[in-house]
Structure formats: C-alpha cells, structure tokens
Amino acid sequence: MERADIIAFAAEFDPQPYHLDERAPPTDLTAGLSASGWHICAVFMRMLCDGFLLETACMGSPGIETLKWRRPVRPGDRLRGSSTVIETRPSKSRPDIGIVRFRHQVTNQAGDVVMWMENPVMFARRSP
Amino acid sequence: MIYEEIVVGSTHELGAHTFTRDEIKRFATLYDPQRFHVDEEAAEASLLGGLCASGWHTAAVMMSLFSRHFAREIERAAASGRPSPPLGPSPGFDDLRWLKPVYPDDTITFTGRIAAKRETGSRPGWGIVSIETLGTNQAGEPVFTHTGHVFVAKAKTV
Numbered sequence: 001m002e003r004a005d006i007i008a009f010a011a012e013f014d015p016q017p018y019h020l021d022e023r024a025p026p027t028d029l030t031a032g033l034s035a036s037g038w039h040i041c042a043v044f045m046r047m048l049c050d051g052f053l054l055e056t057a058c059m060g061s062p063g064i065e066t067l068k069w070r071r072p073v074r075p076g077d078r079l080r081g082s083s084t085v086i087e088t089r090p091s092k093s094r095p096d097i098g099i100v101r102f103r104h105q106v107t108n109q110a111g112d113v114v115m116w117m118e119n120p121v122m123f124a125r126r127s128p
Numbered sequence: 129m130i131y132e133e134i135v136v137g138s139t140h141e142l143g144a145h146t147f148t149r150d151e152i153k154r155f156a157t158l159y160d161p162q163r164f165h166v167d168e169e170a171a172e173a174s175l176l177g178g179l180c181a182s183g184w185h186t187a188a189v190m191m192s193l194f195s196r197h198f199a200r201e202i203e204r205a206a207a208s209g210r211p212s213p214p215l216g217p218s219p220g221f222d223d224l225r226w227l228k229p230v231y232p233d234d235t236i237t238f239t240g241r242i243a244a245k246r247e248t249g250s251r252p253g254w255g256i257v258s259i260e261t262l263g264t265n266q267a268g269e270p271v272f273t274h275t276g277h278v279f280v281a282k283a284k285t286v
Contacts, residue, residue, distance in 0.1 A: 013188040015195050017214050028253060029216050029279055037218060038188045042159040045184050049161055058162065059175045061183065063225035064274075069218060097175075122175070 001035055001043070003075035009039040034072035040079070040115050041067070044106050047081040057124035059097060067117035071108070078109040086118070090125065098125045129201050130211050131255035131282040134245055142238040142261070143193040147181050149232035155185040180229035186236065186272050187224065190261055193238050194276075216254055216279030224274035228265070236263045236271060243275060247282075254279045 010019030014036035017024035022033045073079065083104045091097040099120050106115040156165030160182035163170035171179040198215055206212035230236060244258040257280045263272035 013192045013195075015192075015199070018217070024214075027213070027216065027281070029251070034217075036191070037220075038184070038191050042155075042184050042188065045160045045182070046158070054162065060162075060164070061226065063183075063223070064221070066220065066222045067224070068220035072217075 001039075001073055001075060001077050001079065003033070006033065006035045006039065006073075006075055009042070010036045014038055030072075032072075032074065034074060037069040037115070040069070040073055040106060043079060044081050044104065044115065047079075048083060048104070051081065051083070053121075059122040059124055061119055061121045064117050064119040065101075067115065069115050071112055071114045073108065073114050077114075079106050079114065080108075081106050091122070096125055096127075097122050099123075129198065129205050129215075129280070130213065131245065131257070131280045133210075134242055134255075134257050134280060136242050136245055138242050140197055140240040140242075140259075142190070142197045142240050144235055144237040145189045145193060146235040147185075147189070147230055147232060149179070152179065152181045152185065152230075152232055155188070156182045160184055176229045178229070178231055180231050183226040183272075186226065186230050186263065187274070189236070190238050190263060190272060190274075194240060194259075194261070197240075211281075211283065213281040216281060218276060218278045219256070221274050221276040224272075226272060228269055228271045230265070230271055234271075235266045238263045238272075245280075251279065253282055253284070255282055256280075 007020055018030040018034055019036045083102045086103050087101040089099050091099055101120045103118050105113055108114050153166055164174040164176045165182045168179045202212045240259045240261045243260040245255055247255050256277050258275055258277050260275045265271050
C-alpha cells in the first residue's frame with residue numbers, strides 16, 4: 001500500500017484526520033497514518049477480480065453479510081487476499097443462477113488478519 | 129460530538145451524489161474491472177441491464193458523504209464550545225445490501241439513522257454507535273443500505 005494512494009483515496013472518500021496525515025493527533029484507538037477501511041475493500045476487490053473472478057461467470061453480488069476491520073493498514077504494508085467457499089446453492093427465484101457464499105480474508109506481511117468478510121456472490125449456472 | 133450526545137432513532141441527512149459515467153468507469157478500472165462496470169456493450173447484455181457503478185464505489189461515496197456530514201457536526205460542536213473530537217475508527221459493518229444497480233447520472237441521496245449505541249468493556253473511553261444508512265435514487269428506489277459501527281469518544285476522555 002503506497003502512502004500517496006492511501007491519502008488520495010481518503011481525500012476523496014474518507015477524509016478522517018488519521019487517513020490523511022501522519023501528524024493527526026493520536027487517540028488510544030488511532031495513531032499515525034492508516035488506510036481507510038473502504039480502501040482495503042476496494043484493493044481486495046481488485047485482488048478478487050485478478051485472482052479469479054474475471055475468469056468466471058460472476059453476475060454480481062447482493063451484498064456483504066458481515067465485515068470486520070481488525071488491524072490498521074499502514075503505508076508500505078503488503079496485503080494478501082484469500083477467498084474460501086463456505087456454501088453453494090441454487091437461487092430459489094432464478095434457476096439459472098447459483099449463489100456461492102465466500103469468506104474472504106486479507107492479511108498483512110506479518111500474517112496478521114487486517115480484514116475479513118462473508119458475502120454471497122451470484123454465478124451463472126450451466127444450462128440443464 | 130461525543131457518545132453521550134448521540135440519540136438512538138435520530139436521522140441524519142448525509143447528502144446526495146450524482147454518479148457520472150466517467151467516474152463509474154474510473155473507479156471500476158482501478159478496483160473492480162468486471163465487464164458490467166467498465167464495458168457498456170457487455171453491460172447491456174448482463175443481469176444488471178447496463179453499465180453500473182461498482183458496489184464498492186457506491187459504498188465509498190456513502191462514506192464520503194458520511195464523513196463530511198459528521199465533520200460539519202463536529203465543527204458546529206466546536207463553534208459552540210462543546211467537545212468536538214473526531215469520530216473514532218470503525219470495527220466493521222453488517223448487512224450491506226446492493227439493492228439495485230446505480231447507473232450513470234443517477235443521483236443517490238443518503239441518510240443515516242442511529243440504530244443502537246452501547247458501551248464497550250474493553251475500551252472504557254469509547255462507545256460503539258451503529259448507524260443504518262440508506263441510499264435512494266432519484267426515483268425513490270432504495271439502492272444501498274448497511275449498518276456501520278463506529279467508535280465515538282465518551283465525555284470523560286475529551
């Protein structure tokens with residue numbers, strides 16, 4: 001994660017002092033510059049696309065069931081994403097669509113989990 | 129703005145944003161280059177019915193309006209001599225739903241309703257406030273909702 005990207009994303013979408021400036025006054029929950037959690041989501045989405053999603057019949061997602069930001073992401077951190085399938089089922093309303101529920105996880109260079117989420121994704125089904 | 133001042137059930141008008149075709153493609157090219165977010169022809173043939181914003185783009189715009197709304201509230205508190213710490217970080221969110229696609233030129237208006245607040249045993253200086261957001265398009269159709277959680281400083285820490 002580049003410092004300039006962290007600041008640029010935050011300036012547009014999440015202008016909290018601790019996402020914009022290392023010198024923001026520290027609190028007992030924030031110290032130094034950290035990336036917006038939504039920036040981590042966006043960066044993870046790109047990993048998901050490049051990792052496998054663009055090669056699938058993905059048809060979008062209805063949402064995110066739950067997401068946790070567990071640790072701050074700092075300039076210079078190197079993030080790694082992984083996705084585990086936790087359930088697959090046909091859509092009740094659309095027989096041509098299947099729902100795949102994932103648990104996605106993002107870790108930093110120390111192996112610490114910085115974010116995880118669970119979400120359903122829609123995929124086209126093979127014609128019966 | 130401090131934890132004690134937050135009223136459960138109160139509603140905040142966060143503001144509105146019109147999504148342009150260019151910004152939809154710019155965000156998606158960087159972060160979510162699925163065909164229905166970057167390629168107009170492929171998008172027409174998709175389940176979504178046309179080029180539409182990445183759901184993460186809609187969420188980020190919600191956050192932008194949310195941040196700026198609460199920054200104004202904090203400035204107002206400071207101007208009237210009340211405690212005015214910045215909002216704390218967020219531990220996460222639940223129940224985010226992309227209910228309808230956001231298309232170019234759609235204007236999405238966001239509101240936030242304070243759904244709950246609670247003290248935390250592990251962080252005595254802070255409370256956690258849960259805010260249910262709702263994004264509605266110009267036709268009045270809900271397109272986005274989520275329940276975000278945020279640490280808010282309590283009076284004795286400021």
